[in-house]
Amino acid sequence: MNGISAFLTVGSGMNLLYVMILLPFVLALLCLAIPKQSYAAKAGVFVLAVVANLIFAFGVFRAPDATMLIPWAGFEINLALRIYDFSRFIVIAAAIIVFLVGLYSVSFLRRKEYAGQFFFYYLLTLALANGAFLANNFVVMLFFWEGLLVSLFGMLVLVNKDNVRTAVKAIVLSGTADLLLMLGIAMTCMHAGTMMMDAVNDLSVSGIGAVGFLCMLAGAIGKAGSMPFHSWIPDAANDAPLPFMALLPAALEKMLGIYLLTRIVLDFYDLQPGSTMSLVVMIIGAVTLFFAVSMALIQKDMKRLLSFHAISQVGYMILGIGTALPVGIVGGLFHMVNNALYKCCLFLSAGAIERATGTTDLKRVGGLGKMMPLTGLCFIIAALSIAGVPPFNGFFSKELVFDAAIESHTVFYVIAVVGAFMTAASFLKLGHAAFFGPTKLPDDVKKEDVREAPAAMLLPMVVLAAACVVFGVWNRLPLDMIQPLLGDTLAGQDFAGWPHSMTLVLISLAVLLLAIINHIIGYRMTGEGIKAVDHIHYAPGLRQLYHCAEQHYFDPFDILMVFVRIYAWLCYCIDRAINWIYDVLLVRLTSFFSQSLKNFNTGDVAGYMVRSFIGLAFLVLLFVLLI
Amino acid sequence: MSASFTSLIYTYIGFPLLAIVVLNLIGKKHMEKFCAPIGCAVGVVQAVTSVITMLLLLQYNKAAVNFSQFWDMSVSTEAAYFSVDAISAIVLFCIGMVTAASFLTAAGMREEKMFNYTNVMLILVLGMSGIALVTDLFSLYVFLEITGIASFVLIALHRDIIGLEGSFKYLVMSAVASAFILAGLSFIYMETGSLRYDAVAEMLAGNTAAEPMLIWLAFLFLIAGFSIKSGIVPFHGWLPDAYQSAPAPVSVVLGGIVTKMAGVYAIIRIMSDFLLGTYSVINLAFMLLGLLSIVMGALAAIAQGDFKRILAYSSISQIGYIVLGASTGSMIGLIGAVLHFFNHATFKTTLFVNSAAVERQTGTTEIERLGGLQKQMPVTGVSSVLAFLSTAGIPPLAGFWSKLLIIIAAWQAGGPLIAGIALVASILTAAYFLRLQRKVFFGPVEEHLSTVKEARGGIAVSAVALSAVTVVVGLLFPVLLQILQAQGLL
Known part of the structure; x- marks a missing residue:
């Protein structure tokens, strides 16, 4: 232990930066090299990698500010890395999620043929994501950023090696976004006259700056999974292994995208509240959150429903950050952290159900609460968080975004509130259908076989659920890390504690109440939890629209x-x-x-x-x- | 030094003469079976001598060496004399090489009239060597006529109707050419009072002509006359008929060297000795004629149905390249022209030898009746592929380098359009040769050809030797070029 702590402090954490990128990569190769038969060895190396990454992330967290630069390709393209507030914060957040999902995967993927390759891509993703977070040179960041497409594609073809349609769709959409990002970076670098990220400050958003801003924006929101780069995510929910969904679309991709979006808005460009570009970003956010949650509302499959929420939640973050108001940016970042916690927890509990019953189809399961009480509890906590029920974490971050939205324009606030209503309604439906009501199981599964998930899977879920509670009740803990990131922009404001505007809180509570009433009405009408929102789904006009959407007529x-x-x-x-x-x-x-x-x-x-x-x-x- | 140089003249002119005298003194009865070895020896000795000549030139660092064996140069400055320079040496090597190949082919084909063939061939060698050695225009004309008459006889050697027809066409067209050339010479003589190369060059360079019109007329006739002799489009009509109708060993020597010596060599001489850089209209005329030959020859070759006829049209096209290179008037173009001359002698002779092999083994040269001979005749097939790749200008074979130099020179002198046409015509070259290869050598064997065997003896030897020259020269080309350039010989 002494050795480790000594290592962590030597050289102001500089050598940690290499290790953060190289160690996962080397261990990823090792995972691939170990023969297929020795799953234990593979899993051992894998766990070692995520644990080591967590420890080193703590090392980075404790290290003082530093920059390092290794001359590389010439033309100012140098391997530049940087430790400062933001990278510290995002690296540790990513490391925690990666550790928890990793622990879960080891148990979930046991006896799966593709486990070794999954571990390889998982660690490759980790190495590249760490590189992207720590990079201080645009070209280097782009290198790691684009490298993530490799692991994305790899993970998506793992299960269905013959059917690569989803993988191709993902790579086309993400690739388009990344291409735009490359253009944006080129224009930004030309505009700024440098490729060092810490040297680009507050460029004006006009002329070539506006084009550069929009292109970089597309890259950031494309990675985060916002519209119009979103449509592969629901397909991936069906095709990819579940830990992939919990890791990338639910958590890590959001972190990457929102990290870059925040850097663009805060550092690189001088985005003024109320400006045209700010409006553009907010519209993207609002459109994403509204339509994605509308689609989530009608889904009858757990993973698919959650994947639409993975899209809609990013809408809140983009909406918040797009306002360019301190409260919005803080809210957006806080929401990103919270989303990673509860969305991960939700996907993991869906995975636990899939492992126990073999399906995530809501029509074929029901009343699982009695058989899987701990999973049910974690699910409920996470669902309450995402629905924005006080005092869970989602409530506080959502209130901050609402605050920023109403300060910008009432329309955005209304959309956000309607989105919150649908979020709550869809989770009432999901929770009701899966955990309550009469016991219902697929025909080939016996009731005695359905058991609580093993400890290695439960632990991450419990930790995440606990974090949802802690970050809600004691929201000063995360906010004290987030608020310094804004620097002078914050102007001494403090958003920790109970939301400032009581009116907004009351409105939110009223919306939640409405959602519950809606659920009860729907349940009364149909007699089944799963059909509680059918009166919205099959309402005249909406029914046809939904039909078209399900037929992919609106798929970009x-x-x-x-x-x-x-x-x-x-x-x-x-x-x-x-x-x-x-x-x-x-x-x-x-x-x-x-x-x-x-x-x-x-x-x-x-x-x-x-x-x-x-x-x-x-x-x-x-x-x-x-x- | 002078002794070693002087003795060279005996091998170029004296050796063929001696062979003729010996053959005829002893008589047909006894010498019939020694004809092929003697002819071969003449060719080989000439090739070796030309290499020695080249080495001597390099060693003594001289551009040219003059002989006055039969005429005393000191008596009159107007006296004719022989001279060997680098271009002559290369050309003499080609003559020796092709002569040897022709005799080997004749031996392989079991030529019936071997004695007559050998006698006339030796006269032909004498004539061609004379063309390469002379230093005045009238001597050039005399040796042209010797070469021509020997060729007419050779084409009609068997006195069959086809041979006689081809020979007659060549004779008639050559007569026209001779008239043109003589007219041109007389106009030049009227102006200069001398036909020696250096005197004509001096007059042209100094622009001292009293009647410039006469000079223009002279060149008009000379161009037309030599164009007929070399078979440049549109003066080419006789050439395919003559090539096709000649007996196999004769078409080897005709296609390989005779028409080149009779026409193209004179054109190269005119361009290199008289006109480097002056009289741009003459350059332009040759350039246009060369391009026309390249394109028309290649296009016409595509539709032909006879092995030898395809080769004849290919010759027209390749002669076009040589003329194009010479017409640029630049050093690089001339080097390209001379080297293409050499390469053409190598690969076209190879192909004619191959056609002789096919004719000997299958009895026909019509490509529609041939097919799939690659398995049965591997030597012929492979050497034919090598030769055609060299013709099409595929690196690293010899043909690539000379064509490259010509196209570079054409670009410099005439711009990208001219060079582009020459380049595109290379594709046509590949097209007609691929067609030829496919029909004759590739694919399944025709049923009636299933018993065909490889040609043995002289034909195979010459095919292998010539292919080796193509490959080796191709690989060593940059080195050769450097040596020649370092010595200032080209």
């Missing part, structure tokens, strides 16, 4: 693919045309000339001589013309 990827197909067809036509020129036209022309020339040589000497004299005449003409 599918719309894009229509254009891609048209473009591909055009390219095909052009290719055929060029091919025709080479394969048909040129051949015909050549053989036409060849045949003519062949027929021209008749064997007639007089003809040859005539042609020779024509040639002579041609020479005479040439001489006469040119002398």
Whole structure:
């Protein structure tokens, strides 16, 4: 222990920065190298990696501010890393989530064929994410950021090696966002005249700055899974292993995206509250949260429902940060932390149910609360948090976002509140259907077989649920870390403790009450928890809209693919045309000339001589013309 | 030094003469079976001598060496004399090489009229060597006629109707060419009073002509005359007929060297000795004729149905490249032209030898009746592929380097359009040769050809030797080029 603490303090934590990136990568390779049969060894290395990462993250957390720079590629592209408030905070947050989900995965993936590869991609993701958080050079950050696409693709093809549609969809959407990010970074660097991230400060959002801002914004929100880069997430819920959902779309991708978004808004660009660009960001946030939660409302599968919430929650964060008000940014970041906690917990409990019953389809399970009480408890706490019930953490962060929204424009506040209503309603439905009501199980599962999840899976869920309570009741703990990130912008305000505006709290409580009333009405009408929101789903007008949405009519990827197909067809036509020129036209022309020339040589000497004299005449003409 | 140089003349001119005298003194009865070895020896000795000449030139660092063995140079400055420079030496090497290949082919084909063939061939060698050695335009004309007459006889060697027809066409067109050339010479003589290369060059460089019109007329006729002799489009009509109708060993020597010596060599001489950089209209005329030949020859070759006829049209196209290189008037273009001359002698002779092998083993050269011979005739097939790759200008074979130099020179002199046309025509070259290879050598074997065997003896030897030259020269090309340039010979 002494050795470790000595190591942690040597060199002001500089060597930690290498270790944070290199160690997971090396251990990832080791995981891949260990033979398939020895699952225990694989899992051992994997746990060692996430635990070590957690310890080193604490080391980074304790280390003083520092920057390091290794000359690399020239053109100012240097391997620059930096420890300061923000990277400290985000690295430790990521390390905790990675540790908990990792612990869960070891138990969840036992006896799964793809476990070794999953561990490899998991640790690769960790190494790249750490690199992206710690980078202090735009190009280096982009390198790690784009590298994440590799592990994303890898994890998505793990289960269905033959069906890569979801993986392709994810890589197309995320790749588009990353491409925009690359453009944005190029423009930002040109605008600022440097590639060092700590040297780019408060660029004006106008002219090329506006374009650069929008492109970088697209990269950030694309990683976070906001609209219009979202549509692969619900598909992944069906296709990818569950720990993947808990790790990437629920937690780590949000952290990456929101981290970059906050850096853009706070550091790189000078975004003024009420400006056009601020409005753009807020609209993206509002649209995302509203439509995603509308879709979540009608889902009948746990994982799919949660995946839509993973999209909608990011809408709150973007809305909050987009206001560019201190309260909004603090609220957005706080919401990011809270979302990581409760969304992880929700996915993990869904995973526990899947492990016990073999399904997450709400139509086939019910009354699990009695059989899996601890899972049920964790789920309920997390659900209360996401629904924004005091005194859980989600309530406090949501109130901050509401505060910022109403300060910007009432419309945004109304949308956010309607979103909160639907969130609460959907979780009432989910909780009711899964844990309460009459016991219902798939036909092939016996009641005696359904047991509480093992300790290694329960522990992360319990810790996360506990954190939801702690971060709510004692919200000064996280906020004391978040608020210094804003620096001077904060102007001495303190958002810890009970929300400042009592009116907003009352409205929120009223909305929750409405959701409960709505649930009771729905339950009365249909007699089943799962159908509690069917009166909204099948309301005239909405029913058709929902139908279209379920048929992917509004999926940006599918719309894009229509254009891609048209473009591909055009390219095909052009290719055929060029091919025709080479394969048909040129051949015909050549053989036409060849045949003519062949027929021209008749064997007639007089003809040859005539042609020779024509040639002579041609020479005479040439001489006469040119002398 | 002078002794070693002087003795060279005996091998170039004297050796063929001696061979003719010996053969005819002893008589047909006794010498018939020694004809092929003697002819081969003449060719090999000439090739070796030309290499020695080159080495001597390099060693003594001289651009050229003059002989006055038969005429005393000190009597009159107007006297004719022989001279060997780097271009002559390369050309003499080609003559020796192709002559040897032709005799080997004749031996392989079991030529019936071996004695007659050998006698006339030796006269032909004499004529071609003379063309390479002379230093005045009239001597050039005399040796041209010797070469021509020997060729007419050789084409009609078997006195069959096809051979006689081809020979007659060549004779008639050559007569026209001779008239043109003589007319051109007379106009130049009217102006200069001398036909020696250096005197003509001096007159042209000093621009001292009293009647410039005469000079223009002279060149008009010379261009037309030499174009007929070399078979440049549109003066080419006789060439495919003559090549196709000649007996196999004769078409080897015709396609490999004769038309090149009779026409193209004179054009290279005119461009290198008289006109480097002046008289741009003549350059332009040759450039246009060269391009026309390249494109038309290649296009016409695509549709042909006879192995030898394809080679004939290919010759027209390749002669176009040589003329294009010479027409640029630049040093690099001339080097390219001379080296392409050498490469063309190598690969076209290889291909004609291959066609002789196919003709000997299958009895036909019509490509529609051939197919899949690669397995049965591996030597012929492989050497043919090497030769055609070299023709098409595929690195690292010899043809690539000379074509590259020509195209670079064409770009410098005529711009990208000219060079582009020359380059695209290379694709046509590949097209007609691929067609030829596919029809003759690739694919499944035709049923009636399943018993065909590889040609043995002289034909195979010459095919292998010539392919080796193509490959080795290709690989060593940069080195050779450096040596030649360092000595200032080219």
